Amino acid sequence: MKIAVAGAGAFGTGLAISLAANGPVTLWARNSDVATEMAKSRENKARLPTHKIPRDVLISSDLKDVFGAETVLLAIPAQKLGAWLAEHAQHLAGKRLVACCKGIDQTTLRGPVAQIEAHVPDAIGAMLTGPSFAADIANHLPTALTLACKNGDEGAYLQACLSTPTLRLYLSHDVIGAELGGALKNVIAIACGVCMGAGFGESARAAVITRGFAEMRRIGGALGADPETLTGLSGFGDLALTCTSDASRNYRFGLAIGAARDFDPNTTVEGAATAISVTNLAKHHDLDLPICRVVADLSSGKIDPETALATLLSRPLRKE
Numbered sequence: 001m002k003i004a005v006a007g008a009g010a011f012g013t014g015l016a017i018s019l020a021a022n023g024p025v026t027l028w029a030r031n032s033d034v035a036t037e038m039a040k041s042r043e044n045k046a047r048l049p050t051h052k053i054p055r056d057v058l059i060s061s062d063l064k065d066v067f068g069a070e071t072v073l074l075a076i077p078a079q080k081l082g083a084w085l086a087e088h089a090q091h092l093a094g095k096r097l098v099a100c101c102k103g104i105d106q107t108t109l110r111g112p113v114a115q116i117e118a119h120v121p122d123a124i125g126a127m128l129t130g131p132s133f134a135a136d137i138a139n140h141l142p143t144a145l146t147l148a149c150k151n152g153d154e155g156a157y158l159q160a161c162l163s164t165p166t167l168r169l170y171l172s173h174d175v176i177g178a179e180l181g182g183a184l185k186n187v188i189a190i191a192c193g194v195c196m197g198a199g200f201g202e203s204a205r206a207a208v209i210t211r212g213f214a215e216m217r218r219i220g221g222a223l224g225a226d227p228e229t230l231t232g233l234s235g236f237g238d239l240a241l242t243c244t245s246d247a248s249r250n251y252r253f254g255l256a257i258g259a260a261r262d263f264d265p266n267t268t269v270e271g272a273a274t275a276i277s278v279t280n281l282a283k284h285h286d287l288d289l290p291i292c293r294v295v296a297d298l299s300s301g302k303i304d305p306e307t308a309l310a311t312l313l314s315r316p317l318r319k320e
C-alpha cells in the first residue's frame with residue numbers, strides 16, 4: 001500500500017519515521033523551503049529536532065505525491081483540516097484518509113472523521129489516536145494506539161498496514177468515541193496544567209482528571225460514543241499521558257496560564273479551540289461540563305485560575 005503523511009509537523013514527521021520501518025512513505029510539507037531543507041538535512045529542525053529521518057521517507061512539497069498514495073494520514077491541526085480537505089477533495093476521492101489530529105472544529109463542531117465524511121464523502125475515513133508523543137514514536141519506543149474505522153474490513157487492513165514492530169494498533173469501530181477521547185483529553189490536560197502551574201496541588205489534579213473523565217463520558221453518552229472506547233487507549237489512555245507530562249503542549253499551555261507566564265502563541269495547542277467547541281456542543285445537548293467551560297474561559301483569557309477554582313468549588317455538592 002502506498003502511504004503518504006500530509007502535514008510535516010512533529011506528529012507527521014514522527015509517524016513517517018515510524019512507518020518507514022515497514023517500507024517507503026511520503027511526508028508532505030506545505031512549504032517547499034521546509035521540505036527542501038528537511039530532505040537535505042534529514043531532520044525536521046523546527047518541529048521534531050534531533051530525530052534522523054530515514055531515506056525511506058520521501059520528503060516532498062508536491063501534492064501529487066500525496067494524491068498518488070492510496071492511504072493518506074492527515075497530520076494537519078484539527079482547526080485547519082476542514083479547509084484542507086475542501087480544497088483537495090476531488091483528488092482525495094476513494095482514498096483511505098486516516099485522521100491523526102485531535103480536536104473538534106470550532107465552526108462546524110465536527111470531529112476529524114466527520115470532516116472527512118463531509119468533504120470527501122466517498123473516501124474511507126478512519127482515526128488514528130491514543131497516547132503517543134511524536135518523539136516516542138520517532139524513537140521507535142513501544143506505543144499502543146487506537147485505529148477506529150466504521151468499515152470493519154478497511155479498518156482491519158489499515159490496522160495491519162500501519163502497525164510496526166513497535167507501534168501496536170488496536171482496532172475499533174467506534175469512530176465517535178475515538179474522536180471525542182483525543183479531542184477532550186487535551187481540554188482536561190490544559191485544566192491539569194493550570195492546576196499545577198497555579199500551585200493547587202497534585203490531589204487537585206487527580207480530582208480534575210477524574211471529574212474531567214466524567215465530563216468526557218457525559219458528552220460521549222450524548223453523542224453516541226461507546227463508553228468502552230472512552231476507557232480505552234484513545235480516551236483514558238491519552239488522558240493519563242497528557243494530564244501528567246510536561247512533554248504535552250496542552251499541559252504546558254495550562255502550566256503557563258496557571259503560573260501567569262507567557263506561552264509561544266505559535267505552538268499547536270488543540271485543547272484551547274476544542275474547549276470552545278465543546279462548550280458549544282454542551283449548549284446544543286444541554287450538558288453540564290464545568291471543567292471544559294472554565295478551560296474555554298481560561299484559554300481565551302476571560303478568567304484567571306483563582307476565578308476558575310472558585311467557580312468549580314462553589315458548585316452545589318452532588319452524588320458522584
Ligand SMILES: NC(=O)C1=CN([C@@H]2O[C@H](COP(=O)(O)OP(=O)(O)OC[C@H]3O[C@@H](n4cnc5c(N)ncnc54)[C@H](OP(=O)(O)O)[C@@H]3O)[C@@H](O)[C@H]2O)C=CC1
Nearest residue numbers: 008009010011012047075077078080101102132133134268
Ligand atoms: N506532537 C505530538 O506528540 C502529537 C500530535 N498529535 C496531533 O497531531 C496534530 C498535528 O500536531 P503536530 O504535528 O504536533 O503539530 P505541529 O505544530 O508540530 O505541526 C503542525 C503542522 O501542520 C502544518 N499545517 C498547519 N496548518 C496547515 C494547513 N492549513 N495546511 C497544511 N498544513 C498545515 C504545519 O505546517 P507549517 O510548519 O508550514 O506551519 C506543521 O507542519 C494535532 O492535532 C495534534 O493534536 C497527536 C499525537 C501526538
Ligand SMILES: O=C(CO)COP(=O)(O)O
Nearest residue numbers: 130131132133248249250
Ligand atoms: O496527543 C498527544 C499525546 O498523545 C500530544 O499532546 P500535546 O498536543 O498536548 O503535545
